[in-house]
Amino acid sequence: xxxxxxLVPVFGLLLLMADLFHADKAMAQQPCPADHDKLLTxxxxxxxxxxxPANGGFDTNEWAAxxxxxxxxxxxxxxxxxxxxxxxxxxxxxxxxxxxxxGLSLAxxxxxxxxxxxxxxxxxxxxxxxxxxxxxQAAAYAGDPKTFGxxxxxxxxxxxxxxxxxxxxxxxxxxxxxxxGLGVSGDSSCxxxxxxxxxxxxxxxxxxxxxxxxNRKDAIVYDLDPGGKSASGWGxxxxxxxxxxxxxxxxxxxxxxxxx
Numbered sequence: 001x002x003x004x005x006x007l008v009p010v011f012g013l014l015l016l017m018a019d020l021f022h023a024d025k026a027m028a029q030q031p032c033p034a035d036h037d038k039l040l041t042x043x044x045x046x047x048x049x050x051x052x053p054a055n056g057g058f059d060t061n062e063w064a065a066x067x068x069x070x071x072x073x074x075x076x077x078x079x080x081x082x083x084x085x086x087x088x089x090x091x092x093x094x095x096x097x098x099x100x101x102x103g104l105s106l107a108x109x110x111x112x113x114x115x116x117x118x119x120x121x122x123x124x125x126x127x128x129x130x131x132x133x134x135x136x137q138a139a140a141y142a143g144d145p146k147t148f149g150x151x152x153x154x155x156x157x158x159x160x161x162x163x164x165x166x167x168x169x170x171x172x173x174x175x176x177x178x179x180x181g182l183g184v185s186g187d188s189s190c191x192x193x194x195x196x197x198x199x200x201x202x203x204x205x206x207x208x209x210x211x212x213x214x215n216r217k218d219a220i221v222y223d224l225d226p227g228g229k230s231a232s233g234w235g236x237x238x239x240x241x242x243x244x245x246x247x248x249x250x251x252x253x254x255x256x257x258x259x260x
Contacts, residue, residue: 222256
C-alpha cells in the first residue's frame with residue numbers, strides 16, 4: 001500500500017516536469033524579430049566606430065539585443081572588433097532595455113525606455129517602476145564570456161528581466177503587431193536611442209501604431225525644464241553632445257535641438 005501511495009506523487013511530479021519541459025521548448029521556439037547575423041550587420045552599419053554615421057554622443061562601439069515577444073532574449077551582438085571594445089556592462093543593459101520596451105508596449109501603443117524617465121522620478125506616477133521586474137541573475141551572469149555577443153550568447157533563449165528608464169530601448173512592430181523589443185547600449189543614453197531608432201528602421205520593424213507623442217510616437221521627448229519637470233510627463237534629459245539635433249533629423253526626437 002505504501003508503495004502505491006508513493007507512486008502517485010512521483011507520477012504527478014513526472015507529469016509536471018514534462019509539462020515544464022514542453023513549455024520551455026515552446027518558449028524557445030518563439031520567433032525572433034531578427035537573427036544574430038542581421039542584428040550584427042545592422043548594428044555595425046549604424047554605429048560610427050564601426051563605419052556608420054555619427055549619433056551625437058561619444059560615438060563609441062555599442063551592444064544591441066533583441067527580445068522576442070514572450071520576453072526571451074533571442075539575439076545579442078556588439079559592433080566592435082572584440083568583446084571588450086564596447087563597455088562590458090552594456091551587454092546586460094541592452095538586453096534589459098529591450099525587455100523594458102517589449103514589456104511596456106502593446107499592439108496599439110509603444111513606449112520607448114526614453115519615455116519612462118520623467119515618470120519614475122520621486123513623486124512621479126511611475127516612481128518605483130525599476131524594482132518591479134528584477135533581473136534574472138541566473139541568466140545574467142551565466143556562460144562563457146568568450147561567447148558573449150555571438151549567436152550562442154548564453155542569454156539567448158532565456159528571459160532576462162530588468163527595467164531601464166533612459167534612452168536606448170524600442171518596441172518592434174512588423175505592420176501586423178508588436179513582435180518584440182530592441183535595446184542598444186554603449187554610448188550616452190540619447191545616442192543609444194538614435195542608434196536604436198536607425199536599427200529598427202533598417203530592420204523594417206518600425207511600423208509603430210502610436211505612442212506618447214502624437215506626431216513622433218515613441219520618440220525621445222526633450223522637454224524637461226531647469227527644475228527637471230517634464231511638460232508632457234514623458235520627458236528625458238538632454239545629453240552633452242549633439243544627440244538631440246540628430247534625433248530631430250531622424251524623426252527620433254521632439255524638442256531639445258539647438259537649431260530650433
